[in-house]
Amino acid sequence: MDDDILIDCGTGVGDLEYGQLKRIDHIFITHAHLDHIAMIPLLIDSVGEARGVPVTVYGSAETIRILRSHIFNWLIWPDFSAIPDRHRPFLRFQVIKVGETVRLARGAVTVMPAHHTVPAVAYCLDSGDGQLVYSGDTAYCPELIAAINRTPHLRHLIVETAFPNEQQGLALASRHLCPAMLGAMLDEITVTPEVHISHLKPGVDDRIMDQLSSYRGPLRPRRLMHGQELTF
Structure with a gap:
């Protein structure tokens, strides 16, 4: 498998160097508990502007709903699926x-x-x-x-x-x-x-x-x- 895939995105992602973070295109989330999602907001914030395509976050319908409602909600963190705009976002969600x-x-x-x-x-x-x-x-x-x-x-x-x-x-x-x-x-x-x-x-x-x-x-x-x- 390639080095552009993460399975879950907990604090261990903080061990990766900037160049490694920038190569990540796909994040597959098992569920919405914090130890499995904690670094998604910080990863997108760190590399979003430097990438030409959005990072895709995959998860069940309920997991994606939780991320949208409780993390990327403009209160806990900006909604990077709408930044810089909805036609060219830093982040996209895909239900699986x-x-x-x-x-x-x-x-x-x-x-x-x-x-x-x-x-x-x-x-x-x-x-x-x-x-x-x-x-x-x-x-x-x-x-x-x-x-x-x-x-x-x-x-x-x-x-x-x-x-x-x-x-x-x-x-x-x-x-x-x-x-x-x-x-x-x-x-x-x-x-x-x-x-x-x-x-x-x-x-x-x-x-x-x-x-x-x-x-x-x-x-x-x-x-x-x-x-x-x-x-x-």
Whole structure:
């Protein structure tokens, strides 16, 4: 895949240099929680004037509605879909649905289901040679498992595990995963990707990974590291 795509736009985007930010043409948002959208306003503000085409933000209808109503509303942040004018904006929104595929210059992104406290999706990135699935924030989701099993060339699965097992009640209430719940999910996956764990809560991240180390299924979860590059 190209370096003009972001999947979600949290604070980690602040690690990118200006030239890297300016190359971003497409931002695919899983859901509207702040840790997944926080840097969109600042990114557009930083590079919008220097680009010849708008940055396209993709998301479900509800996610786009939330961004328009609560972020780009002239109160929290300017509406960059109307700056400098609606015919030549710095930002454009595109609603996408589960099952839809967006074809890009090199590769494609397909929307998968997820289950969270707000409308949420996962994404499958397809380079033409291999595939990567990013779960975003999700609880146990049979529909996502089925979609993963229909991804025959899946090389990498990035999946969240936000809470340790002793906080399973909190994981259920907030529709996140804990190691036991992830284990149940992995038991049902019939393809054989490398599994990378994201969204580890600070302070309990080592505890979560220790608990995941006891999983005895064929897939071996490992921590997704800062700066790690995955090829597919």
